[in-house]
Each structure stands twice: as C-alpha cells, then as structure tokens.
Amino acid sequence: MAMTFTLNNGVTMPALGFGVFQTPPDETVAAVETALRTGYRHIDTAAAYGNERQVGEAVRRSGLARSEIFLETKIWISDYGYDATLHAFDKSAGKLGVEQIDLLILHQALPGRFELTVDAYRALETLLGDGRVRAIGVSNFMREHLDKLRKETSVVPAVNQIEIHPYFTQPDVLAADAEHGILSQAWSPIGGITFYRDSGHTSTLEDATIARIAQEHGKSPAQVMLRWGMQHGRSLIPKSTNPQRIAENFDVFDFELTTEELAAIDALDTGVRGGPDPEAVTLETFGLNIPEA
Template identity: 55%
Template structure:
C-alpha cells in the first residue's frame, strides 16, 4: 500500500484506493452532495449497494464532480433478495442503470447466506461471468467468515478480490483478517469507527474510549482519525460514512501520521468480539438498517 496515494493491489492486478466513502444509511437527498464533497476532498473510492437505495444519487454525485470517471473506483453490491444466477445478472443491469456507468470497478455479494449457499454460489458464478465479460473489473464478497470463503473458493473458479466486513476496535476480526490474507483477499472495514454500535445502541462507543482519546490528544487528531489510522496501519481498507462536509474532510486527513506497533496493539486489546451488525450465519440478515 502506497502512503502518498494509498491504494491496494487486488489479487487480479487492479488497484483500489485504500480509503473511501460509504453511503450506508445516507438518504438519497444527502448522498448526491456527500459524494461530490468527498471527491472534492480527495476520496477516490465510493461504496454503495442495491440495498441502500441510493445508487442513482451516487452516480449523480460522481458526474457532478470535476474528476474523470476513470479516476474514481465505484463499488456496489448484490442484495440477497436478488440471489441466483439469472436474478443476479438482472440486478447488476439495474444497478448499472441507476449508477449510470458502463463498467463497474467492484461488484460484491452482500451476504454469504450459508443456509442457502446454492443461491450464493449461483450468484457468484454470475459475478464471474460479469468479470469475464469486462462489465466489472473485480468481484468480491461481504460479511464472509473463513468457512464461507473456503466453501466459495472450493466450488468456483475465482478467489474474491475483497471481503468487506464489520470491523472496528470492539470487533478486531484477527482470525478473519488472517484468513483473507492467506487467500490474498483485501480486508475492508464497514462501520470502521464503530458507528454500528451507535445506530442500534448495542454497546459502548469506541470514539469515547479513554485509550482512543489519549492517542487523539497525543497526535492532535480526532478519535475517528485515530481509529481510521489504526485500520490503515493494520493493512485494512476503510469506507467511513458521513454526509457532514466537515466530517468528510476530517476523516480523510489521516496520512500525515502513523501509530506505533505498541499503540496498534493497545487498540487491538480493546476487542470485545462483539458484533453490532447482523450475524453472517443468519439465513437472511434483516436488521432494520442492514449493512
């Protein structure tokens, strides 16, 4: 990962910015302006999903910016309701129409659905076809545990380029990160600063933990910036969500410092192995604000 222009090289050779904007729970009205602001602030990765109902506004925000399309990396996701080979192909077409794009950069399966894994596998084979046809530059998954990855890899031709998972100081996911690393899969964190805990009031907030605040004071940074830097120093891609212009600019201002190994381990030690979002082993994840 280059620090000056941070990016990862995916396992099929294409490059992806390490830092991006997430638009989970961003309203259509807010999404357009947030995407435009993020691009103007230096973001070059935008992450959305069919389930977020804001793909159209993501496309509009990209076109409203002054940055060329080829310089922006766009991710969207297949929702479980559209799993299945033919259904996935149709859903991809719908997403592309809403985004207003000819070629997608990264297409992800949103959940593993282990109890309906035949549908997951059929969807993955559809994604492989889209990759082979050049309609998407890379394919990957979300919320897959090591066993899910093993099953997928054993029954298909393509190793996912990326696995996007819930990951923050209270759920550090070291075993999953290692499983991804062994397969040359990039780990990407959704809810990287622990926002999922605030959405559903499921526990403490990493942003007010004394260990994080102490480091924020030391480096003259916000607690969010400390956590985002922790992810990057561990080799994890991040897609923090915000529609606040100041926060959008603030979040990406993390490339002028690094944490020490001791400080990284101190944040690792905050792990509670407590998931704030849906259980990846659920038959059909469906909490009110599904990530």
C-alpha cells in the same frame, strides 16, 4: 503509507473509500460531491442502500473523469441466483449510470441458501470475464463461507468487506482473508453505527485509550481509528454526511501510530458484533425488493 491497494487480480483501488450506508437518498448527492471535492476517489454503495442513483449523479456532477473514480457496489440476497444476479448488475449499473463497475461484491453469504450464493458468485465471474466489472468480491463472509465458495468457484474474491473497528476485529476472518490473498475491507471502521447495547460499552469515539492516543498526535479519535486500520493493511470506507467530518476522515496520511499504540487499540476488541450475525441472514428476514433501474 500507500494510498492504494493492488488487488489480487492486479486492479488498483484507493485505500480510503467513502461509504454511503444509511445515507438518505436526498443527502447522498451532496455527501458524495463533498467527498470527491475533498479528495476521495473510491465510493462504496449497495443496491440495498437505495442510493446508487444519487451516487451516480454526484459522480457526473463532480466533473471528474469516470476512470478517476473507483465505484464499488453490492448485490443484495434477493437478487442471488445466476440470471437474477446478472440482471442485478444491469440494475446497479443503470442506476449508477455507468457501463462498468470497478468492484461488485455479494452483500451477505446467505448461509441457509448457499447454492444461490454460489450461483450469484458465478454470475460475478461471468461479468468479470466479460469486462463489465473490474474486480469481484464478497461481504460479511466468515471463514467457512469463504472455504465453501472457493470449492465451487474459480475466481478468488478480491475483497471481503466485513465489520472491523477497535471493539470488533474478527481475527479469524482477517486471517482467512490473508491466507487466500483477499483484501479485508472494513465497514463501520470507526465503530460509529455500533452502539453495543449489551456490552456496557458506549461508542468507540468515547473510548479512553483512543482519546489518549488522539491527544498525543493532535488528531481526533476517528482519525486514530482510521489510521489504525490503514496501518494494519485494511481498506476502509468511513461514512458521514457532515462536510467537516468527511474532510477529517480523509486527513489521516500525515501521522503514524507506534507499535505500542496499535497494540493498545488491538487490545480493545470485545468480540461483540454490532451488525447482523452473518449466520442469521435469511431471505425471509432480510429479503428486499430491489427496484429496476
């Protein structure tokens, strides 16, 4: 199984990344340092997470060459618009302490103000053309958002980062990404942040089917879910601050699920979203002031 993906613009990205969503800034340096020591070479953060500065600090402390680490971050909706997004790059790059960002993506589609989304994406195209970013993409874009974006911009997104785990697989979005040569990247690939308050499900970590498959392979449920995502050709960015789990989540390259096992996990999809509905994301509800670098 390939440990890297080649994006649609030829840039290579590690298949398994390390996420820092909801990781408090004061825990981020240690978590990222642990991840880099473990072997992760792809770190995913976002302006809205408030921990880009700590990610940059961990990268510097690691002693690894900048070229060895693939850094991905996201522009928040409050910074959409052509000039605002160019400035948002400066804020993120400044906090990360880098000249160039490997993958810069728009965090949400902002459907009600899509003209701002288009202007923001045009700014990403400019940054790409100038070599300040190596690849550009989107996050939480549904099929209709991708279609609208493609009509008004020229660079096909390299990545679409969406919620994907055994209880929520978004087949329509996965199909739309595949049709356009966009790599689907799974946030919450273990389903850990998704508690399914309404659907009667507990965590995917307690699912009987996943537990049975894990037992057969001598692996943990989390490792089985990550392997499932990898074998489906998706980029994954699990997050943890626990050193043992950080290592466990990286130890997924030495076993393979059967076709039957993949199908059994596919069948667990509930169609119930855990994160915010992309259509419901508005500046009024989700606006945040992103501080200067």
